[in-house]
Amino acid sequence: MSRPSRDPFYAEVRSAPGPGLPMRVRPVDVDCAVPVSGWQVVHGSTDTRGRTNAVSGTLLVPTRAAAGPGPRPVVSYGVGVHGLGRDAAPSHLLRRGLEPELAQIELALERGWAVAVSDGEGLGMPGPHTYGAGRAGGHALLDIARAAAHVVPDVTADSPVLLWGYSEGGRNAAWAAELQPGYAPQQRLVAVAAGGVPADLREVAGAIDGGPFSALNLAVLVGLAHAYQEPALMAVLTDAGRTKASRAATLDVVSLMTGFPEPLASHTWGDEPWDEPAWRAVLAGERNGAHRPEVPVYLYHVAGDEIVPTRVGRSLAEWYAGLGAEVTWADVVADGHLTGGRLGAPAAVAWLAAQLP
Numbered sequence: 001m002s003r004p005s006r007d008p009f010y011a012e013v014r015s016a017p018g019p020g021l022p023m024r025v026r027p028v029d030v031d032c033a034v035p036v037s038g039w040q041v042v043h044g045s046t047d048t049r050g051r052t053n054a055v056s057g058t059l060l061v062p063t064r065a066a067a068g069p070g071p072r073p074v075v076s077y078g079v080g081v082h083g084l085g086r087d088a089a090p091s092h093l094l095r096r097g098l099e100p101e102l103a104q105i106e107l108a109l110e111r112g113w114a115v116a117v118s119d120g121e122g123l124g125m126p127g128p129h130t131y132g133a134g135r136a137g138g139h140a141l142l143d144i145a146r147a148a149a150h151v152v153p154d155v156t157a158d159s160p161v162l163l164w165g166y167s168e169g170g171r172n173a174a175w176a177a178e179l180q181p182g183y184a185p186q187q188r189l190v191a192v193a194a195g196g197v198p199a200d201l202r203e204v205a206g207a208i209d210g211g212p213f214s215a216l217n218l219a220v221l222v223g224l225a226h227a228y229q230e231p232a233l234m235a236v237l238t239d240a241g242r243t244k245a246s247r248a249a250t251l252d253v254v255s256l257m258t259g260f261p262e263p264l265a266s267h268t269w270g271d272e273p274w275d276e277p278a279w280r281a282v283l284a285g286e287r288n289g290a291h292r293p294e295v296p297v298y299l300y301h302v303a304g305d306e307i308v309p310t311r312v313g314r315s316l317a318e319w320y321a322g323l324g325a326e327v328t329w330a331d332v333v334a335d336g337h338l339t340g341g342r343l344g345a346p347a348a349v350a351w352l353a354a355q356l357p
Helices: 090-096 102-109 134-151 168-183 201-208 215-228 239-248 253-259 277-285 310-322 337-343 345-355
Strands: 022-028 036-046 052-062 074-078 114-118 161-166 189-195 297-302 327-332
Touching (some): 022 134, 036 134, 052 090, 090 114, 102 114, 102 337, 102 345, 114 134, 161 168, 168 189, 189 345, 201 277, 201 310, 239 253, 297 310, 297 337, 297 345
Parallel strands (some): 074 161, 161 189, 297 327
Antiparallel strands (some): 022 036
16 A cells, blocks of 8 residues: 555646645545445645645544435534654545544544545645644645545535544634634534644743653644745744755654654754744744634633643633634543643543534
8 A cells, every 4th residue: 555655636736726626635544443335535625825735634524324314414623643754644544543543533423424534734635734834734624624625425515514623733723613604504513622732833832842742832833834835934944954854754753752852942043043033924824713713612621731831721711702602612631732632532522412403
């Protein structure tokens, strides 16, 4: 089974179709606890700068009929950080039986829902992954749900759409909910569940720098610099830092963590690269919570979260509530951010189910 970097299915697309329109589709076998039919898809979407791009992902549908009347609901699921290299794509890992979030995905499949799992920009398709770029991530989640209506037999344009994700996936789900009224108003969006959301990247960066998750700061720098294509963003890196950034852009998350444990300032000219004007502007624009989701929102977070401070999640809940959104907050009892994704998932799925008509 070829990796995306060697698989023609994921080859570069020079002229992508409109948002949500599939251009490549193939059936795939995915070993799930719930019997499913599966497809890999490459579809059109929109990047951070408003340009059309191509994004890959996986569509899964239980072989049994969905419960309830009407078309089968579809959940657009955003995964947490997988890395920057294109071979870390969830669509590839699902096919190989190596996707670490399969247990969460199965919770949705058990409900009879179709599940659309986006790779996100630059995973699967030529990268690097634009890690941290909320608009591109949100667009991808909305557009793979649109693509499902073209591929999955009993998913239609009228299917109820649910958004769900944790950590980076939760951030993208929140961004998708904020963007949907203007970007995909025809979608029948019903609700969004987002856990461990790094809504303020600057605050998260400060919390993890110098600790065991420091490499995520380098990953955000590489991902956002690639998303915005603004030379000043990469200019904060020393020559050695640029070399390390080029290497980081090819790696999965485990290799990132082990390969770049240093504080971010080890790779930059100044002690606080996020204070540079270009970075201040980007990080301010990347903060969740400036736009009101028009559907109910469920936010869940681990108390004492060591990667995404709990106050960041609570601030997002307050921002949404202040905009008039309907927000439910849930504390997750877990020993850390990573286990919180798994332990918070059953309640998130139950809440999503309760929102369906």
